Amino acid sequence: xxxxxxxxxxxxxxxxxxxxxxxxxxxxxxxxxxxxxxxxxxxxxxxxxxxxxxxxxxxxxxxxxxxxxxxxxxxxxxxxxxxxxxxxxxxxxxxxxxxxxxxxxxxxxxxxxxxxxxxxxxxxxxxxxxxxxxxxxxxxxxxxxxxxxxxxxxxxxxxxxxxxxxxxxxxxxxxxxxxxxxxxxxxxxxxxxxxxxxxxxxxxxxxxxxxxxxxxxxxxxxxxxxxxxxxxxxxxxxxxxxxxxxxxxxxxxxxxxxxxxxxxxxxxxxxxxxxxxxxxxxxxxxxxxxxxxxxxxxxxxxxxxxxxxxxxxxxxxxxxxxxxxxxxx
Numbered sequence: 203x204x205x206x207x208x209x210x211x212x213x214x215x216x217x218x219x220x221x222x223x224x225x226x227x228x229x230x231x232x233x234x235x236x237x238x239x240x241x242x243x244x245x246x247x248x249x250x251x252x253x254x255x256x257x258x259x260x261x262x263x264x265x266x267x268x269x270x271x272x273x274x275x276x277x278x279x280x281x282x283x284x285x286x287x288x289x290x291x292x293x294x295x296x297x298x299x300x301x302x303x304x305x306x307x308x309x310x311x312x313x314x315x316x317x318x319x320x321x322x323x324x325x326x327x328x329x330x331x332x333x334x335x336x337x338x339x340x341x342x343x344x345x346x347x348x349x350x351x352x353x354x355x356x357x358x359x360x361x362x363x364x365x366x367x368x369x370x371x372x373x374x375x376x377x378x379x380x381x382x383x384x385x386x387x388x389x390x391x392x393x394x395x396x397x398x399x400x401x402x403x404x405x406x407x408x409x410x411x412x413x414x415x416x417x418x419x420x421x422x423x424x425x426x427x428x429x430x431x432x433x434x435x436x437x438x439x440x441x442x443x444x445x446x447x448x449x450x451x452x453x454x455x456x457x458x459x460x461x462x463x464x465x466x467x468x469x470x471x472x473x474x475x476x477x478x479x480x481x482x483x484x485x486x487x488x489x490x491x492x493x494x495x496x497x498x499x500x501x502x503x504x505x506x507x508x509x510x511x512x513x514x515x516x517x518x519x520x521x522x523x524x525x526x527x528x529x530x531x
Contacts, residue, residue, distance in 0.1 A: 205470060209484040213262060216491035220258040221250055223498045224505075252390075260388040260452070261494045261508070262487040263396045265459055267449040269486020270404065271442045272460025273467065273479050277414055278438050279337070281348055282468070285460035286446040289333055289351030291326045292457070293358035295450040296381060297365075298325035303380065304365045304373050319395075322451035323444065329354050330439040337435075383454035383509020385494060392452045399448045403441045404483065410434065411475040418473045456509050458516020459486050465519075489515070 221233050228246055236242040236250045272285040286292050298321035301307040308317040309324050332354065337347050362381070366374055407414065413434050416424040421431045450456065463486035464478075471477040490508070493515060497506040 206481070206484065209481070209488055213484065213487050213491055216488065216495055217258045217262060220261065220491060220494050220498075221254040223495065224249075224254060225503065256390050256393050257385045257388045258491070258494070260385050260393050260396065261490045263393065263400050264385075264449045264453055264456060265463070265486035265488070265490025266483040267396065267400050267403075267445040267486070268456060268459040268490070269463035269467075269482040269484075270400075270407065270479060271445045271449075272486075273464040273482035274407065274414065274438045274442050275460070276464050276468075277417055277473075277475070277478075278435050279347055280418065282465055283461065284348055284351070285458070285464075286326075286442060287455075287457045287460055288348070288355065290329050290354030290356075290358055291351075291443060291446050292450055292455055292460075293355045293362070294325040294329040295322035295447045296455050297358040297362045298322040298447075299380065299451050300362050300365045300377055303377050304369045319448065319451040323447035325358070326447040326450075327440070327443040329358070330443040334435060334439050379507075380454045381509070382507030383456045383512070384507045385453055386505065388453070396448055396452060399444060403445050404479075406437070406441060407475075407479055410437070411479065414438070414475040414479070415473060454507070454509055456490070457513045458519065459490055459512055462486075462489055462516055462519050 218230060218233055218237075221237075222228050222230050226249075228242075228250065232242050232246060233250060236247045237255075240247060240251070242250065268286065271291075272287075275284045275286060275289065275291075276282055298309075299318045302318035302321045306317075307321060308314075310317075310320045312320050329351075333347065333351055336350050362377075366377055369377060413424075413429045416427055416429045417431065417434060424431050446460075464482040467478055467481040467485050471481050490512070493508055493511040496515075497508050497511045500506055500511075
């Protein structure tokens, strides 16, 4: 409880800091005044309520979505270096979104506003299903599953680069900006969509917490206590794809949050999903909010794409995990 309270406090502090820092700084006291009363100096209430608050909240819900996605992918594959990013799910979602941006492809004939989201979801689900089918083959080890995901990651990154090559200048600029990952185009409607998906998925996963904890054992033991392992894997792959696709399609590619957050949470509370999953969500929200703060303070007056910052943070962390695993072998 102390740990969760501390993390919640940290996320709230970073959220207020994110609102305070920008092209024009606003004192934290005034931020709190505007949030509590709606009143402030000049245009500051409008800047805070309509621009900075949705971005700060989006950092929280996207981080939590990717944290939960990484947590559950690692659980069903029993591999600590698995995540939506390393297994190619994020790359596939990026390719689907790129098809919408460059080729105006609309796979589900939905409105133009939702076309990019729908494309991203379709391709992330496609990759998740491919990983699931591959993992069901006999004599396929955990390492082979991760390598298969890495291969898919390269494939969809290459396909996205092909689209970048044939895109005209304006569409190429928007695609490159999208791929860097950014919260600057966040609106209240986009935030509420990600928030609603996160709440629904979290409720479903929490209801199945004991089954997911049992999945950390081998399949034979899990089935012996009544867990339908194939059904649970299908549900988790669907939910992880949904969380990743909805988060990625609105803010672009955000790497390594789904890897870092669950790994830290596991070291703190172990594999019990009643604690592991909520803590992964909170840790994801904390790391994403921290990365957003860093993206604003590295270069004065410039907001760096948050996807670049998470990658810079995540790559050394990824190497540390690999070396720690090598020592334990």
